[in-house]
Amino acid sequence: MTADFPLRRTTRPVPDAERETILSDPGFGRYFTDHMATAVWSRDTGWHDHEVRPLEAFSLHPAAAVLHYAQEIFEGLKAYRHADGSVWLFRPEANARRFQRSARRLALPELDEQSFLASVEALVSADEPWVPAHGDEKSLYIRPYMFAAESFLGVRPAATIQYAVIAGPAGPYFSSGVTGVTLWVTANYTRAATGGTGDAKCGGNYAGSLAAQIEAQEHGCEQVLYLDSSDHSRLEESGTMNICLVTSDGQLITPSLGTILEGVTRDSVLELATEHGLTPVERSITVQELRDSCADGTVTEVFAAGTAAVLTPIVGFRSEELETTVGDGAPGKVTVAIRDHILDLQYGRIPDNKGWLRKVC
Numbered sequence: 001m002t003a004d005f006p007l008r009r010t011t012r013p014v015p016d017a018e019r020e021t022i023l024s025d026p027g028f029g030r031y032f033t034d035h036m037a038t039a040v041w042s043r044d045t046g047w048h049d050h051e052v053r054p055l056e057a058f059s060l061h062p063a064a065a066v067l068h069y070a071q072e073i074f075e076g077l078k079a080y081r082h083a084d085g086s087v088w089l090f091r092p093e094a095n096a097r098r099f100q101r102s103a104r105r106l107a108l109p110e111l112d113e114q115s116f117l118a119s120v121e122a123l124v125s126a127d128e129p130w131v132p133a134h135g136d137e138k139s140l141y142i143r144p145y146m147f148a149a150e151s152f153l154g155v156r157p158a159a160t161i162q163y164a165v166i167a168g169p170a171g172p173y174f175s176s177g178v179t180g181v182t183l184w185v186t187a188n189y190t191r192a193a194t195g196g197t198g199d200a201k202c203g204g205n206y207a208g209s210l211a212a213q214i215e216a217q218e219h220g221c222e223q224v225l226y227l228d229s230s231d232h233s234r235l236e237e238s239g240t241m242n243i244c245l246v247t248s249d250g251q252l253i254t255p256s257l258g259t260i261l262e263g264v265t266r267d268s269v270l271e272l273a274t275e276h277g278l279t280p281v282e283r284s285i286t287v288q289e290l291r292d293s294c295a296d297g298t299v300t301e302v303f304a305a306g307t308a309a310v311l312t313p314i315v316g317f318r319s320e321e322l323e324t325t326v327g328d329g330a331p332g333k334v335t336v337a338i339r340d341h342i343l344d345l346q347y348g349r350i351p352d353n354k355g356w357l358r359k360v361c
């Protein structure tokens with residue numbers, strides 16, 4: 001049954017002038033709106049206490065299971081303001097379903113799709129003034145999550161789970177236009193193994209990626225490219241984005257699902273590929289193939305796809321024994337065209353002929 005998330009409005013919202021200052025330069029993940037949506041699950045009573053309430057700190061017992069065993073999952077999606085002032089979500093049903101898949105993998109209770117959507121919509125409606133104005137590709141980033149709140153020490157699924165949705169304004173990812181990044185291909189760290197949690201969006205995956213991220217930065221790279229765990233020969237994904245290759249014979253190739261996160265942006269790119277004259281292909285790609293096909297020009301563009309940056313051009317790869325430039329080392333035309341296509345859909349600049357947008361208010 002779909003839950004309602006009734007609003008208990010804050011008596012101390014961020015003053016209008018302060019909010020407008022924040023919205024003029026929000027960055028990412030720095031500021032949060034006035035409210036949060038919450039619900040609690042208990043083993044005995046199921047889901048209860050759904051509401052949208054003033055944003056405030058949680059009170060956690062020092063033995064709260066999440067602090068010890070990391071039983072936690074999250075999602076990330078955005079709300080976009082259109083030119084007429086209305087506010088829309090992009091494929092939130094896909095996030096709801098992925099949240100359920102992540103919950104199953106982490107032995108957490110599933111939140112039904114309609115309640116997930118209701119919680120997100122109730123929060124965005126309550127904090128509508130926080131959705132940046134139409135025009136310069138800002139958005140409201142929305143973070144649903146749930147975690148083991150029961151206080152106990154012992155490895156078993158927790159009997160009390162806290163669900164919450166918070167949100168904060170996000171600026172355009174590339175403040176100075178779309179620039180390309182170079183990925184560090186790590187030989188020392190893997191992100192996921194068969195049977196592990198690679199296809200779930202759980203905090204532990206990201207904690208485990210931080211050392212690799214530092215390694216990448218030490219080698220002058222912004223992001224990591226992970227390889228498979230069995231023989232380190234096949235491409236998996238980047239830290240928070242899926243990887244796609246564009247070939248000179250018109251294929252758009254991306255690694256198959258399995259140990260990677262099933263990105264909503266990845267799926268959107270695969271669906272839009274044909275409109276850009278490309279054949280979508282999901283298959284494994286080896287580092288050797290990447291290296292050879294960048295060298296001989298078979299691969300003309302590489303990009304990473306994810307909610308935060310939409311599409312990020314990948315202009316090179318670096319590892320202990322590899323230094324590869326993609327194309328001419330500049331963002332490619334296809335990458336920019338698909339990126340613009342998705343942004344045009346999200347901001348309502350072209351008709352939504354896929355039924356991907358959901359109006360909030």
Ligand SMILES: Cc1ncc(COP(=O)(O)O)c(C=O)c1O
Pocket residue numbers: 076237238239240241242261262263264265266305306307308
């Ligand atoms: C590991 C990982 N891969 C891929 C993605 C891209 O997913 P999406 O397009 O749904 O944002 C993300 C971002 O959520 C991620 O964290």
